[in-house]
Amino acid sequence: MENIEEMGKILLLFISIISWMVRPPLKLRLIFKQMEFVGVKSIYVVVLTGTFTGMVLALQSYYGFRMFSAESLVGSTVALSMTRELGPVLTALMVTARAGSAMAAELGTMRVTEQIDALSVMATNPVKHLIVPRVIASVIMLPILTIVSDFMGIIGGYFVGVMVLHINKGIFVKNITRYVDLGDLYNGLTKAAVFGLILSLVGCYKGFNTTGGAEGVGKATTEAVVLASITILISDYFLTAIMF
Amino acid sequence: MIELVDVHKSFGTQKVLDGLNLRIEDGKTTVIIGKSGGGKSVLLKHIIGLLKPDSGQILVNGIDITTLNDRELNEVRKNFGMLFQEAALFDSMNVGENVAFPLREHTKKKEKEIREIVDERLRAVGLPGVENKMPSELSGGMRKRVGLARALAMHPQIILYDEPTTGLDPIMTEAINDLIINTQKNFNVTCVVISHDIESIFEIGHNIAMLYDGKIVEYGTPEVIKQSDNPVLKQFLSGSLVGPISIM
Numbered sequence: 001m002e003n004i005e006e007m008g009k010i011l012l013l014f015i016s017i018i019s020w021m022v023r024p025p026l027k028l029r030l031i032f033k034q035m036e037f038v039g040v041k042s043i044y045v046v047v048l049t050g051t052f053t054g055m056v057l058a059l060q061s062y063y064g065f066r067m068f069s070a071e072s073l074v075g076s077t078v079a080l081s082m083t084r085e086l087g088p089v090l091t092a093l094m095v096t097a098r099a100g101s102a103m104a105a106e107l108g109t110m111r112v113t114e115q116i117d118a119l120s121v122m123a124t125n126p127v128k129h130l131i132v133p134r135v136i137a138s139v140i141m142l143p144i145l146t147i148v149s150d151f152m153g154i155i156g157g158y159f160v161g162v163m164v165l166h167i168n169k170g171i172f173v174k175n176i177t178r179y180v181d182l183g184d185l186y187n188g189l190t191k192a193a194v195f196g197l198i199l200s201l202v203g204c205y206k207g208f209n210t211t212g213g214a215e216g217v218g219k220a221t222t223e224a225v226v227l228a229s230i231t232i233l234i235s236d237y238f239l240t241a242i243m244f
Numbered sequence: 245m246i247e248l249v250d251v252h253k254s255f256g257t258q259k260v261l262d263g264l265n266l267r268i269e270d271g272k273t274t275v276i277i278g279k280s281g282g283g284k285s286v287l288l289k290h291i292i293g294l295l296k297p298d299s300g301q302i303l304v305n306g307i308d309i310t311t312l313n314d315r316e317l318n319e320v321r322k323n324f325g326m327l328f329q330e331a332a333l334f335d336s337m338n339v340g341e342n343v344a345f346p347l348r349e350h351t352k353k354k355e356k357e358i359r360e361i362v363d364e365r366l367r368a369v370g371l372p373g374v375e376n377k378m379p380s381e382l383s384g385g386m387r388k389r390v391g392l393a394r395a396l397a398m399h400p401q402i403i404l405y406d407e408p409t410t411g412l413d414p415i416m417t418e419a420i421n422d423l424i425i426n427t428q429k430n431f432n433v434t435c436v437v438i439s440h441d442i443e444s445i446f447e448i449g450h451n452i453a454m455l456y457d458g459k460i461v462e463y464g465t466p467e468v469i470k471q472s473d474n475p476v477l478k479q480f481l482s483g484s485l486v487g488p489i490s491i492m
C-alpha cells in the first residue's frame with residue numbers, strides 16, 4: 001500500500017515538474033550547472049566502467065565463440081551489447097550512484113535545514129528552482145554519457161580482441177558495421193534519456209520529502225539509490241521489449 | 245493586517261491548532277509565546293502559507309491566503325520576509341549571493357544596484373564586508389543577522405521571526421533584539437516574533453500572545469500580560485513546574 005502511495009506521489013511530482021518546466025523563465029544557468037555536475041563530472045567514472053565492460057565482454061565472448069570457431073563475432077557482440085544494453089544501463093547505474101545520491105542528499109539537507117522553506121517564503125517555487133534543472137540536465141546528459149560509454153566499451157573490446165587475443169582487426173571492425181546499425185544506438189540513447197529521468201526524479205523526490213535530520217538525509221540517499229536502480233533495471237526490460 | 249480566524253490544524257491524531265483566533269496589528273511587533281512543541285512555528289508557517297490549515301481562514305491584507313493558488317500565493321509572499329530559526333541560508337551560495345537572491349529572482353535591477361542594496365542591508369545588520377564569506381564560515385549569531393539582511397532585501401511590509409535569539413549568548417541576544425526593534429521602527433514594518441526568551445519579549449513586543457492548547461489564551465500589551473491572572477501565562481512567565489502547563 002505504501003509503495004502505491006509513493007508511486008502516486010512521484011507521479012504527482014512529475015506532473016508538477018512538467019507544469020513548471022513549460023512556464024518561463026527557464027533557468028539556463030542552473031541547468032548548465034547541473035549539466036556540469038551530472039555530465040562532465042561523471043565522465044571519468046563512465047569512461048572507466050565503459051572501457052572495462054567492453055574489455056571483459058570481449059574476453060568472455062571470445063572464450064565462448066572460440067568453441068565453435070566464431071571469434072570474428074566478438075567485435076559485433078561487444079558493440080551490440082554496449083549500444084543496446086550495457087552502455088545505457090551501466091551509465092545510468094553509475095550516475096545514479098554518483099549524482100542521484102547527491103541530489104537526494106543535497107535536497108534532503110536543504111529540507112531539514114529549512115532552506116527549501118526559505119525558497120518558498122521568498123516566492124521562489126522550489127520545484128522550478130531545484131528539481132526542474134536537475135531533471136532537464138539528467139535527461140540531456142545521460143544519452144551523451146552513454147555515447148561515451150558505448151565508444152569506450154568498443155575501444156576496450158577492440159583492444160582486448162585485436163591486441164590481446166589477436167582477432168583480425170579488419171574482420172573485427174567489419175562485423176561491427178555489418179551487425180550494428182544506427183537504430184541500435186538510437187534505442188540505447190532513448191533508454192538512457194528515460195533512465196536520466198528516473199534517476200533524477202527519484203533522487204529529487206526522496207531528497208525533497210526528507211524528514212528527521214541527519215539520519216533522515218542518510219535514509220533518503222540510500223532509498224533514492226536503491227529505488228532508482230531497481231526502477232532502471234525493471235524499466236529496461238520493458239523498454240527493450242517495446243523497442244527491439 | 246494579518247488575521248487568523250478559527251484555524252484548525254492536526255498532524256495525524258495530534259491537534260496542534262484548535263480554533264485559533266489572532267489579529268496582528270499593522271506596524272507593530274506581535275510576539276507569540278508558548279511552550280516548546282506547542283505549535284508556534286506551525287502558526288508562523290500558516291501565516292506565510294507554508295502550511296495550509298485543515299479549516300479556518302488566514303487573512304493577509306484582507307485576502308484569504310488559504311484559497312490562493314501557487315502563483316497568487318507567491319505574489320502575497322513578496323510582501324513578507326522571514327528569519328528562520330537556524331537562518332536557513334543557502335549553503336551553496338556566499339553571503340552576498342544569499343542576500344541578493346530575492347532581488348535577482350524578482351526584480352530587474354542591475355548588478356551594480358543589487359550590490360549596493362546587499363552592502364546596505366549587511367551594514368544595517370552590522371556585518372559590512374562579509375559578502376564573500378560562505379555561511380559555514382559564520383557563527384550562529386552572524387548567520388541570523390545575514391538571514392535578517394536577506395529577509396529585508398525586498399523591503400517587506402511584514403517580517404516573521406522564528407525564535408531569533410534561541411541559542412545565542414546574552415550580548416548577541418541583545419544585538420538581535422536591537423535589530424528587531426530598529427528594523428521595525430526604521431522600515432515601519434509589521435513584525436511577528438516567536439520567542440521563549442521572557443526578557444526579550446517584553447523588550448521587543450508591542451503586543452504579546454500566549455499560545456496554549458492550540459488557542460491564543462491571552463493577548464495584550466506587555467503591561468497587560470505582566471498583570472494577567474491567567475494561570476497558564478503566570479506559570480509560563482515564572483517558569484514554574486507547577487501549573488496547567490505540563491512538561492510532557
